[in-house]
Amino acid sequence: MQIRVFYDSGDGRGALMTAALEKGLLPIERMPHEAEIVQVFEEHYRGFRYGRVYRLHASETSVFWCGLGRAAPFTIRAWRHFLELYDMRQTDFIFIDCPLLVSRKRSIRLFRKTAKEVIKNMAIFQSVILQRWKED
Amino acid sequence: MNVIYHCFGSAHSSVAAAAIHLGRLPCDRKPAIKEIISLYDYDATETWQVGTLFYKGQDESGHSVYAVGFGPESRTTKLAIVSLLENLGIDTSDLFFQEALLHINSFAKIGGALSRRYGMVRIGRPLSAAGIWLGYGKLVRFVGQVKEQLKKRDKNC
Numbered sequence: 001m002q003i004r005v006f007y008d009s010g011d012g013r014g015a016l017m018t019a020a021l022e023k024g025l026l027p028i029e030r031m032p033h034e035a036e037i038v039q040v041f042e043e044h045y046r047g048f049r050y051g052r053v054y055r056l057h058a059s060e061t062s063v064f065w066c067g068l069g070r071a072a073p074f075t076i077r078a079w080r081h082f083l084e085l086y087d088m089r090q091t092d093f094i095f096i097d098c099p100l101l102v103s104r105k106r107s108i109r110l111f112r113k114t115a116k117e118v119i120k121n122m123a124i125f126q127s128v129i130l131q132r133w134k135e136d
Numbered sequence: 137m138n139v140i141y142h143c144f145g146s147a148h149s150s151v152a153a154a155a156i157h158l159g160r161l162p163c164d165r166k167p168a169i170k171e172i173i174s175l176y177d178y179d180a181t182e183t184w185q186v187g188t189l190f191y192k193g194q195d196e197s198g199h200s201v202y203a204v205g206f207g208p209e210s211r212t213t214k215l216a217i218v219s220l221l222e223n224l225g226i227d228t229s230d231l232f233f234q235e236a237l238l239h240i241n242s243f244a245k246i247g248g249a250l251s252r253r254y255g256m257v258r259i260g261r262p263l264s265a266a267g268i269w270l271g272y273g274k275l276v277r278f279v280g281q282v283k284e285q286l287k288k289r290d291k292n293c
Contacts, residue, residue: 005220049217055223064223067215071209075216077187078204082217084140085189086226 003093005053006063006128007075010100012048012067016040017118018098018125019056019065028126037115045111057107072097097123137199137286141236142214146205147181147189148248148264149236149275154192154203161275172265179261181205181253187213199232201287217220232286238279243267247250 007133008021017026020040026103028030039104044054051071083090101117118125139157155161155175158276171177185291186205198253206213214233221228237245244267258288268275 003224022146022188024183031177032287053216053223062223065218066216069209069212071207071212071216074187074207075207075213078187078189078206078213078217079220081187081189081204085284086221086280089226096239 001062001092003062003064005066005079005093005095006098007066007072007095008100009067009069009072010067011063011069013041013045013101013114014125015067015098016044016054016067017101018128019127020044020106021129023056023063025056028063028129029118030071031122033063034115034119037118038111041114042109065108078099099129137230137232137235137289138202139195139199139232139282139286140189140202140204141206141234142210142289143185143205143235144205144207144210145181145183145238145248145252146188146203147166147179147252148244149202149240149262151175151177151180151192152203152268152275153234153236153239153279153282154201156276157201158195158281163279166269166272169262169265169269171262172268179248179257179264181252183252195283197286197290209235232282232289234278234282235279236275236278239271239275241267241271241274243270 004022006015008014020026021028025040026036050067050069053064053066056065077097081091083093101114140155141149152161152172156163160175161167161171164199187208188204190203194202195201218228244264247267250256251264261289
């Protein structure tokens with residue numbers, strides 16, 4: 001089973017958006033509506049905690065997302081080592097670095113503001129998905 | 137049980153704690169600064185190795201002892217490791233994380249930063265070792281507490 005972990009070096013919103021595109025929670029063939037983005041945030045971003053890895057969906061390909069802040073560069077290496085400790089097959093895991101969202105507000109009421117930023121920068125999230133062959 | 141001593145870069149405090157745990161540094165006397173510096177892994181890791189899990193050996197009770205650097209956000213990294221493993225259905229109760237950085241003094245921290253971060257090895261390495269030497273008793277007590285906790289856990293298993 002392939003496991004994809006989308007992470008960013010911020011508060012995880014960029015990772016969540018990219019993972020949502022990957023899982024089809026947001027459309028990739030057209031620009032998502034603001035309401036669709038807000039819905040993803042409301043359903044999946046509540047109770048966000050730095051470092052916690054969230055599962056987006058259980059299916060053939062498991063998709064996880066997380067926000068790692070300043071810990072990102074060291075965490076990826078640590079993940080690989082701990083996977084080795086538990087004899088997990090390294091090739092099953094793909095860690096995908098995602099773009100950051102720069103707006104600082106994270107409260108539910110301000111998800112709309114974030115959604116606007118996501119729409120404005122949708123291309124960079126789509127680029128991550130389109131470049132996953134590099135990781136494969 | 138996997139005992140994991142962690143600090144910023146796994147070069148000084150976690151290395152010294154693991155060495156005390158495994159008997160490579162004494163726990164009944166203060167070693168000479170030279171003894172600390174001459175540990176094969178003391179002040180040896182590079183920045184790119186932060187996050188690498190270094191196996192240090194097996195203790196007298198059969199526990200595997202490791203040292204790792206978690207960088208500036210150890211809580212976040214620890215949570216990321218444990219939550220990924222748990223999401224994969226792995227039982228992480230055999231991971232016994234212990235933060236060694238809290239048990240060394242400022243001399244050791246400054247010396248460590250000078251040597252590893254700024255490349256001033258000739259000043260930083262002896263300064264960090266002197267810092268560890270000065271606060272050696274605290275580090276020994278910390279390792280002693282870790283061993284006590286391990287004994288309690290072993291009894292409960």
